[in-house]
Amino acid sequence: MFPRFTLRYSRLPERFYERFDPVPVREPRLVAFNRPLAEALGFDLADFDREQATQWFSGNAVPPGAEPLAQAYAGHQFGGFVPRLGDGRAVLLGEVTDREGRLRDIQLKGAGRTPFSRGGDGRSPLGPVLREYVVSEAMHALGIPSTRALAAVTTGEHVVRGVPEPGAILTRVAASHIRVGTFQYFAARGDIDGVRELADHVIGRHYPELETLQDGERYLGLLEAVQARQAALIAKWMGVGFIHGVMNTDNTSVSGETIDFGPCAFMEQYDPKMVFSSIDEGGRYAYSNQPWIAQWNLARLAEILLPLIDADSERAVGVATELLERFPDRYEAEWLAVMRAKLGLEREETGDRTLVESLLDAMHKGRADFTLAFRRLADAADSRQGDAAFGELFERPEVAEGWLASWRERLAQEPLPEGERTRRMRLANPAFIPRNHRVQQALTAAMNEDDYGPFETLLDVVTRPFDDQPGREAYQLPAAPSERVFRTFCGT
Incomplete structure (x- = not known):
């Protein structure tokens, strides 16, 4: 049933990872399986064996051809550097x-204690697994680059x-799980050969158009390419009111995907x-x-690539700094493109930023719901x-x-025919997002009552975010005062 593994990461030098088999669990049960994603990955679903799939997705059996490993990485967490993090509860199958x-990487998350666990149990509660499942699939449906969820298994x-909670394992799919923190792991050890080998691996996997460039240009091009994807990604986050919650360098993917959905939430x-986020006491990662913060994280990547960019450190600093200083303009261009689409604007006019900011200011003062305001604007x-x-x-x-x-007045300058603007705006402004209280209701039902109905309904709703869904209008509405969720929690 499993497609054939290629195992490129496991062919890198052994200091890039630790070989590690998932730790078996007592009574695995498959509670969610993403058939469309499985088909896209090349699974043979005509021969789908639920019991065998449960064994593979729980880590009780290793799929044919897989060589499980825990990836090494470091990272800045809330500004403080930790030189050794790594996959403390995740196992890359290949x-x-x-x-x-x-x-596409296939990884088990919550698969048991690894050499990087730092005293942790390597497991995950059911709640965070289901949260990542529903939010990552919602992000994909919203058109935002993201890791995806293939399966969820209870253990x-x-x-x-704090209190005992049901355990679970998520099968996660990604373009790769390489992070800024992966580069930091080798830099912290003075391993410039490791940095170079990792950079060449990332270029070959994610940015092959850079392979024909000379060494210095190639690695500067890598920094520019990662910066471009991060600017586009964060602009898309901002366009749907998404707050990641833990934008540490170890959660910054060099592929430009959203990764790790611990205390994330939609405004x-x-x-x-x-x-x-309950752990973001100073508001470092506020909306x-x-x-x-993305620019700050990119600066950490730039520091590591300097020796590869130019042997003359002064020249390397100069060109890298010049590139990083272009991030605000690049991000603003991406953000304005997102916001113009949300406002039904095709042309670029000099007053567009002011128009957007004045709307956001009015929404802030009027305590308006972000998602509903834009959706009703489309109408x-x-x-x-x-x-x-x-x-x-608005109040x-x-x-x-x-x-x-x-x-x-601004719309009068646009050439779109009647009806076309509304159609386009409804494709840029979702009717449905994973509202925090709805997510919490689904998790509570699954954890406390073994009832996955609310989770399955919510998943179906948020993976069709732009569609009208008669009978489900309540899922568009913000939480009542008694339902509001003010804090979200990491599952580690």
Whole structure:
């Protein structure tokens, strides 16, 4: 049933990882399986054996051709550097080539104590596994690069995070699991050969267009390519009100995917300083800080690549600094492109940034729901009949009315025919996101009652985020005061 493994990462030098087989669990049970993703990866589902799949996705059996390993990496966590992190509860089975010819990692998360566990148990509670499953699949459906969830298995065992909780294992799929922190692991050891070999591996896997360049240009090109993908990724996060919560360098993927969904959350009432993560006490990773944290993380990658960029350290610093200083402009271009699409704008005009910022300011002052405001704006695009529904989201509707007048003046400069603007805006503004209280309700039902119905319904809703879904309008609404989730938690 499993597609054939290619095992490129395991062919790198052994200091890149630790060989490690998953630790078997007592009573595995497959509670979620992503058939469309499995088909895209090349699984033979005509011969699907649920019991055999359960053994593989729990780590009780190693799939044919896999060579499990735990990857080494380091990282800055909330600004403090930790020289040895690594996969403390994850096991990379290997890579497969999907039906589009792309390499994809398959990894078990929560598969037991590894050499990098640092005293931890290497397990995961069920709640974080289901959270990552539903949010990562929602992100994919929203068009945002993300790791994906292939399967979730309960273990029949408990893990203790303050109190005993049901254990589970997530099968995660990614373009790769290489992070800025992976580079930091070798740099911290003065292993420039390791940095070079990793950089060449990343270029070959993610940026093959750079392979024909000379050494210095190639590694500067790598930094620029990673920067471009990070700018585009964070702009997309901002466009849907997503707050990652732990933007450490070990959670910054060099492929440009969203990775690690611990205390992540989607903002409801718009507030640029919004924080949900229980461990982000200083607000380092607040919503509005995400672009600049991305630049900070990229600077850490740049520091490591300097010796590869130019043997003359002064020249290397100069060209790398010049590149990093272009990040704000690159990010703003990506962000404005996202926001123009959300506002139904095709052309670029000099006042567009002001128009966007004035809307966000009105939403902040009016305590408007981020997702609903943009969705209702789409409904108002070609008819003023939608203005009232948009305005009622604001505590002071007159603020919204003033902005709508400015927006309609701007729309008059656009050539789109009637109806087309609304169609496009509805494809840029989701009706459904994984609202925090809905996620929590689904997790609670699964953990406390072994009821996966709410999880399955929520998953179906958020993986069709732009569709009208009659009978499910309640999933569009923000939490009632008694349902609000103010803190989210990491599952480690």
